[in-house]
Each structure stands twice: as structure tokens, then as C-alpha cells.
Amino acid sequence: MPDRSSSAANRSTARRTPLSVDVVPLTPHGRQLTTLLVRAADPRSRQRWELPWDAMRGDETLDDAAARLVRAALGTAPGLLEQIAAFGDRQRHPADAMVSVAYLALVAEGTAVPIGGDAAWFPVDELPPISPRQRAMVDGAMRAVRMRLDQSPIAFSLLPQTFTLSQLQEVYELLLGRRLHKASFRRALHASWLVEPTDEWRSEGRGRPAQLFRYAPRKRRGGRRGVRFEGLGVAAAERS
Amino acid sequence: MPDRSSSAANRSTARRTPLSVDVVPLTPHGRQLTTLLVRAADPRSRQRWELPWDAMRGDETLDDAAARLVRAALGTAPGLLEQIAAFGDRQRHPADAMVSVAYLALVAEGTAVPIGGDAAWFPVDELPPISPRQRAMVDGAMRAVRMRLDQSPIAFSLLPQTFTLSQLQEVYELLLGRRLHKASFRRALHASWLVEPTDEWRSEGRGRPAQLFRYAPRKRRGGRRGVRFEGLGVAAAERS
DNA sequence: TGACATTAGTCACAATCCGTGACTAATTCG
DNA sequence: CGAATTAGTCACGGATTGTGACTAATGTCA
Structure with a gap:
């Protein structure tokens, strides 16, 4: 100000x-x-x-x-x-x-x-x-x-240096305004080589402790995909 | 100016x-x-x-x-x-x-x-x-x-009211700087309900005449997809 | 006229991707 | 100890997509 x-x-x-x-x-x-x-x-x-x-x-x-x-x-x-x-x-x-x-x-x-x-x-x-x-x-x-969100590492700017994958998923859910499936989220994340595990674990109250990760993008190989028209057009009524 | x-x-x-x-x-x-x-x-x-x-x-x-x-x-x-x-x-x-x-x-x-x-x-x-x-x-x-390009109907703003699908694909190739496969492009386009055919055909010199389409986005139904991390990270060396 | 080149448009297969439910693992609480 | 809770993985089936081969309709030129 x-x-x-x-x-x-x-x-x-x-x-x-x-x-x-x-x-x-x-x-x-x-x-x-x-x-x-x-x-x-x-x-x-x-x-x-x-x-x-x-x-x-x-x-x-x-x-x-x-x-x-x-x-x-x-x-x-x-x-x-x-x-x-x-x-x-x-x-x-x-x-x-x-x-x-x-x-x-x-x-x-x-x-x-x-x-x-x-x-x-x-x-x-x-x-x-x-x-x-x-x-x-x-x-x-x-x-x-x-x-x-999918062009810039925005989600990682909203998290501390190290974070759990559940935290990361929560940020994505917050920004997207919808729930994501745990297994899919992690599968896609691992395929993208954006994070690497640290050897620290955090026990957040009850439940199994979670491993901490850090943002560390690596070179990814893989051919370019085709065009996505999904962002265009008129979205139909959202189903709850 | x-x-x-x-x-x-x-x-x-x-x-x-x-x-x-x-x-x-x-x-x-x-x-x-x-x-x-x-x-x-x-x-x-x-x-x-x-x-x-x-x-x-x-x-x-x-x-x-x-x-x-x-x-x-x-x-x-x-x-x-x-x-x-x-x-x-x-x-x-x-x-x-x-x-x-x-x-x-x-x-x-x-x-x-x-x-x-x-x-x-x-x-x-x-x-x-x-x-x-x-x-x-x-x-x-x-x-x-x-x-x-995949958020805004940019490609259609670079084309006349009616156009052939080959023209549309050429615009996408121009903007993306890479070739696209014809069948994939059309399959994705049809699934997106962005264009509708007119009853006009254009014969552009040699070759089979092409049907003309117009931009006419329709409501699309379909559940939201998961997260794509593909835009993030460091792209590996492009293969020619 | 008939081969051939050229462009449009479609099809079907295989490979990959992805939504999903069910499972195991490690911890706290009572 | 057993229930509750959170982390993490697996595998199945259906959807998506890269790809080459195919058919269709036109112009060109011998």
C-alpha cells in the first residue's frame, strides 16, 4: 500500500x-x-x-x-x-x-x-x-x-520448500475448485518429473506419516501431443 | 498508428x-x-x-x-x-x-x-x-x-467465416510450429463440437473439393478431466 | 480417354492414458 | 489390542490417441 x-x-x-x-x-x-x-x-x-x-x-x-x-x-x-x-x-x-x-x-x-x-x-x-x-x-x-495452473509452477509457489503430496493435491483442488482422485493425481505427477522425494517424513497428527517432496523439475522426454480443443467451446451444465 | x-x-x-x-x-x-x-x-x-x-x-x-x-x-x-x-x-x-x-x-x-x-x-x-x-x-x-490457443477461439479469428478443415489445420500448425496428423486433428475437432458443416464445397484447384465449415460452438457434455502437468517442467530436446 | 498426381475424408488397430475401487502400510487414540 | 485415520500402491477396463492405410473426387497431361 x-x-x-x-x-x-x-x-x-x-x-x-x-x-x-x-x-x-x-x-x-x-x-x-x-x-x-x-x-x-x-x-x-x-x-x-x-x-x-x-x-x-x-x-x-x-x-x-x-x-x-x-x-x-x-x-x-x-x-x-x-x-x-x-x-x-x-x-x-x-x-x-x-x-x-x-x-x-x-x-x-x-x-x-x-x-x-x-x-x-x-x-x-x-x-x-x-x-x-x-x-x-x-x-x-x-x-x-x-x-x-498448467503452464506455470503456480501450485509450488503456494507451498513451502518441502511438502507432502497430499498438500500439493489440496492446493490443486483449491485452485481448480474440484476434487481429484489420489491415484490419478500421483500417477500424472510422477510421469511429469516435477518433484523429487526428500528423506524426511512428517507425521501430521493421526494417520501414517507422509514423505516430504521438493519441487525439482527434470528434463522430460516424450513427443508432443496433438491439439486439445477442450478449453474451447461452451461447457455443459456441471454435474454435482 | x-x-x-x-x-x-x-x-x-x-x-x-x-x-x-x-x-x-x-x-x-x-x-x-x-x-x-x-x-x-x-x-x-x-x-x-x-x-x-x-x-x-x-x-x-x-x-x-x-x-x-x-x-x-x-x-x-x-x-x-x-x-x-x-x-x-x-x-x-x-x-x-x-x-x-x-x-x-x-x-x-x-x-x-x-x-x-x-x-x-x-x-x-x-x-x-x-x-x-x-x-x-x-x-x-x-x-x-x-x-x-486452447483457451480462446484464436484460430477461428484468423480465418474467414467459412473455411475448410485443411485451412483450420494449417492455422493450428502455423501457430504451434509443428505438423499435426490429419485423422487425429479431425477426430478431436469433431469431439469438441466447435464447428458445423455448411452445404457448400470449395474446389481449390486440383484435388477433391473440400466441404466448408463454420465456427459454431455447441454445448459439450463430459466430465472434467484430471490435471495435466505437461505444460510444466523442462522440455527435453526437440526431435526433428 | 485414361493413367496419374493431388487433395479430402474415413477407418481400424495398437498403444497409451486415465478414472476408479480396492487394497496394503503406518500411525494415533481409546 | 482394535478402530479410525491418513499415506501410498495396484490393477482392471474403458476412453483417448498416434498412425498407416484406405477410399473418394477432382484436375492434368499424354
Whole structure:
């Protein structure tokens, strides 16, 4: 979020920021995906929640600004920081910016603890009222996460260095919004050479201890497959 | 491209545009994908090529500005117009814009004919020198096209209303950069309910005439499949 | 006119992939 | 100890898919 010195001052002098950079931090929290909201820096609306945002400074790049915002809000570097899109419609935004560039920041569960009561994690489907443009950013972030799930090692950015396969499966189920079959999941995972076992085991309360794995992608051989048209077209009614 | 009245004037008065909107128009041209470049509007560098771009005007949205640019450059509406990303590093850009928002415009082959010698289609892998940021936009457009190929009906935007299945397959081969097997391609296509046959046939010179199809996605039923890890990880050396 | 080249379109087989239920293994709790 | 709980594996059958060979319809050219 904008720290007190710069952009908040700009706003209070009624200068409209032409361009803002906004971050959507995401982390799993139990069985829900949550995003970080902070109290508005503007003293006139301190009871409102908003995504961390600020104007660009000096000769910063967009990526620089996004990284700075995450550092300021979380105190730590994210597992993955990626641009989502630029939002340039007329929806309201805390900065009244003409254009806002949104970033997605993925953080492992439990790594980042917001300091004090000025920030809190909210489940993405139970957000308090925020500005329409930032609301669209959260939706866009969710869409981006789902679309890139099989192109980018997103799931591993939401987990600690080492994890159990059940944890990994839970993250996939969280992001996809549906249950997966254990045997299929593991068969596909082993075929992909994405993880390697460590020699540690974790006993998580009751039940058999689980082996810990780490993300370690290896070269995979195998011919390219044909075209998949499955993502196109109109999906029929989902069966429960 | 910026028409003479507005942005060129801005630039000649040495005002740095903070934000530009740039378009990457793509169309197949024979066996190659081509992009449209125009002569620089700036009278001091009229021999340079650039992607169509301009600053935002009045209370235009980003999408408005992109649509206006395409209309000005092609004289027609594109089959698909989609934002790629915002470019905000320090690479040089014709406008010296701090941030440039790039759009992808897909046009059916042969639809749009640039008027006069101020615009021309260039194969994307044989571009003349253009500014580094616009060069990155073209690369980004290609990546975006390939990534969204199975999420968005991109291939159909590059074809006329009706087309033969061989034409469709050629577009897929062009975008994927590899050959596909005819029987597999058609089997998958029929299973996806994306196209429907018309009662027209086209005889394209020699060989058996081909039936014409149109894009007409239908509701598809079928349970969701498991997770695919194939897009992740490091691909082994391609075999020729 | 009739072989041949060329492009469209289909078929069927084998190999692989994948959903699924049932199974074994290792631990905690009472 | 036995029930409950979680981890991990196996194997069957059906679905998917790579592939080569086939038929069909046209133009070309001797």
C-alpha cells in the first residue's frame, strides 16, 4: 500500500494519479484462498479496505514498483510475482487512476504475517466492499491463476520448500475448485518429473506419516501431443 | 498508428507521453504469420517502422483506444482484440512512454489491405528494426497466442467465416510450429463440437473439393478431466 | 480417354492414458 | 489390542490417441 510519504500526499493535494500499480497477494488459508487487504492510507477513508497500491516512483519499472509494494505489505518476497493485466476502464479505483496495472503475488501458506490491524487476509469469495476496479483485479487474478495452473509452477509457489503430496493435491483442488482422485493425481505427477522425494517424513497428527517432496523439475522426454480443443467451446451444465 | 493531428503534434512539441497504447496486428500470410508495421508519423524519422500506437484521448478506455488504433490502421474491425500486457521497463519506445499497454489484434487472412506504402505486413520472424519495447510486444503477442490457443477461439479469428478443415489445420500448425496428423486433428475437432458443416464445397484447384465449415460452438457434455502437468517442467530436446 | 498426381475424408488397430475401487502400510487414540 | 485415520500402491477396463492405410473426387497431361 502507499506509504504515507508519497502518494497519499499526492492524493491529498488532489493530483490525480495517471497510473497506479496494484498487487493482489494470494495465499491459501486452510481450505480457502485468501487475499491481503490493507486499510486505506487516505486519512479521510481509513475504514475502507483496499489492495496494496501506489504510483510509480522515479525511474522505477512496473516490476520494481510491484516488488516494492509486496515488500512493504508482506515484509517478504513472494514465491511468484507476475503481471496480470492493465485495467483502463472507467471503474472507480482508490487512486482514481486512469490506468492501473495489476500484479499477482503468490505466497506460501503461513510465510507472511501482516503486522498489526492495518492488514488482513480475506477469503476471495467473502471480500468486504472494495473499489470496483480492485474487485475486478481480484477476479482477474483468480482467472489468471486457473489459466496458468498448467503452464506455470503456480501450485509450488503456494507451498513451502518441502511438502507432502497430499498438500500439493489440496492446493490443486483449491485452485481448480474440484476434487481429484489420489491415484490419478500421483500417477500424472510422477510421469511429469516435477518433484523429487526428500528423506524426511512428517507425521501430521493421526494417520501414517507422509514423505516430504521438493519441487525439482527434470528434463522430460516424450513427443508432443496433438491439439486439445477442450478449453474451447461452451461447457455443459456441471454435474454435482 | 497515431494520425497526424494529435499525438504526432504532442511528440513534436517534446511532451513525453506517460502512457501509450500499442497494437500488434497479426494475420496469416501464406505459411507465415505476419504483423502490420507502419511508417513513423514523426516527420523526423519517417523511414522507421513501428507498430500502430497512440496516447489515450479524452476519457477513452484502454479498449476504446486499441479499437480506434485498429480501425485507423486496418480500416476494419479485427476478429479478436485482446490485451496482452503492460510494458513498463526502460526499453526504448517510439513515444518514450513510461508504460505501454499492448494489444493483440487478430485478422483473417486477406481481409485487411493496408492502404498505400505507409503500412506493410512483415513475417514475425523477419521484422525490420523496430524499437526494443515494440519488439518485445511482438514476442509477447506470439507467446500469448500460443498460450491461449486452447483457451480462446484464436484460430477461428484468423480465418474467414467459412473455411475448410485443411485451412483450420494449417492455422493450428502455423501457430504451434509443428505438423499435426490429419485423422487425429479431425477426430478431436469433431469431439469438441466447435464447428458445423455448411452445404457448400470449395474446389481449390486440383484435388477433391473440400466441404466448408463454420465456427459454431455447441454445448459439450463430459466430465472434467484430471490435471495435466505437461505444460510444466523442462522440455527435453526437440526431435526433428 | 485414361493413367496419374493431388487433395479430402474415413477407418481400424495398437498403444497409451486415465478414472476408479480396492487394497496394503503406518500411525494415533481409546 | 482394535478402530479410525491418513499415506501410498495396484490393477482392471474403458476412453483417448498416434498412425498407416484406405477410399473418394477432382484436375492434368499424354
